[in-house]
Amino acid sequence: MTAILQAKGLTQQYGTHTVLDGLDLTLDRGQIVVVLGENGAGKSTLLRTLACELPLDARAGQLEIADVNAVQNPEQAAEHLIHVAQHPPLAPALTPQEHIDALVAFRRLNAAETQTRTAQVAQALRIEGVLGRPVRALSGGTAHKVALMLAFLSQTPLVLLDEPHAGLDVRSALALRRLIQQSRDAGTAFVLASHLAEATLAIADRALVLSKGKWALDLDATALAAFQGDARRFEAAVLQAMG
């Protein structure tokens, strides 16, 4: 497998507070990494850093996305990823369909293919009936599903999802899990920030626990397999790592 993301020594500070303290991370194509951690541990900061949304210079680490140096060419690197933040910045006055039209235009996607794919994803997430309504008229959960749909339609090799299960009902959460797995099988790599042990065990190829700016626990697929069917034991291990 080839690496889609290579980060070395990532460091981010807010004032004097160090949020990320020299993190290393390598992600292969078709791999799902779940980052766990307490509230305020720096998961969102990590995703924003990987999405090239926070400034990075050579002293703050090295970051390569799809073989593009993201420190020197953040614009070019960002073309290979999509980041769905915890509160995705959807335009309130526009409809989901208009967001899709914009996605097609900006990312130069095939419109017919995207439309077909939209029908599938929207049906899976049960939002096919709201594609023509302005975002401001949608509930928080539905708007979140719209943002997730955009991520699956973007066809980028790297998808960053911040708390993707937040606000989703059980059926939608299961549908999301299936969509992630299908995309992974097609070669898309995912970095997810999450709090859910069971969901992590169900989809992750690798789980990392972030604490005090460093990786406190790193579990690969083999280690995760040992926890299958025993989410409580996994939670206990994560809690212990958090300290």
Place this chain on the structure above:
Amino acid sequence: MATPVNSPLHLFLPRWAPFAALLAFASLGLAMGNAVLRVPVEQVPDLTLRLAALLTAPLPLLVLQVVSTPPHAATRRMLGETATQVLAASRRDVLRWTAVFAVAPLAMGLQGLRTDAALLMHVASVLGATVPLVAGLSLAAMLHGLRVMARGKNAGWTAVSGGGAFGPAEAAPLLYLPAFALIGGLAPVAFLAAVWNARPEWLTPTVWRFLPVVGALLGLRFAARAVKHTRAHVHAGLRAAEQAHASRFAQSDGLAEPPVWLTLGVPPEPLRFLARAWHRRWPLSALATAALAATTFALIPSDAPAWTWFVTGCGFAFVAFSRVLSLDAEPAWHATLWLGSHVHPRRRSATRLGFGLAVPVLLLAGISVWQRQGATLLGLVAGIALGWSWMANTWKRPVWIQRSAWLVYGAGLIAAVVGAK
């Protein structure tokens, strides 16, 4: 890399919208020019001045919106548009909308030209000078609000733009120059009107005949000097904004979007909002527009002064009242917190900005009472109702509040129409 031009987020409205707006504004200008042609000669300058001020009143808001950070930058970046493309789109937006707003005054001016060179003669009332003054005051209140919102108190201009709090300092001219240019343009008009009222004998017909020529020459010279002196600043501002975007630090929460910080969140850009609504309601919207145009054509020549005063009052009250209401809307919180304000300064800011926005409305109300201008007062009430109804949806207030406000606005409009007739 080619910029995709047919995306709805690219300009936030379809490609044909600017052209439709161009036609609409040209028609409006011609209608107003037609109205000028039909009134008695002694009313021409007064009416021209009022109509011109009406046309220019919304300009500062629109110009500031299109010149600063492009709308929906965060969404566009999430969906894959690059910083360079966003900025290029913004520049095209500026040119397009400037052209749109220039065409109505030009059409009116061409239509309203009369062989007796009566333009600007007989500015017979104090009210003739009021509209430009109120427009200038509104703008000053808006700019003042920006400063106050940034710090919760009066602060230097650089505290709003620059100093790490509000984008790069070099971008400040992009925010302030168009506004100052408008104030500069309105000031001579107001001055001339005031002179006419105080010492009409100074302004003989001969002076009036030469004034347009002298004014045009001075205006051209002023414009050339302004371009020469500000070009470097504007260029530096655009470059700084471009670099800020290129860092990808801006698109998340580094630079607020203009509708958020300028209009404090809602509603986003009235013209664009209307254009999208027009697009979605096709063909009903076309019929409604035609009906509106027919009504405008039918009404303006009947009693143009009363009608224009109604519209003036309505416009100012709507802008001021909806802005004050929007201070409590959620997006405004994000904007002010991001600007470096905290809860207590934000409350103080809201109060100060509310008073700042109320000043032009109160001034207009006071003058209309003094001059016994019922149409203006009616317009103010209708404008407040319109602002309330507009904001009620965003505020998530009960539907009956919104409907009542629409009812009051509708009643005011009908009363104005009947009165004008």
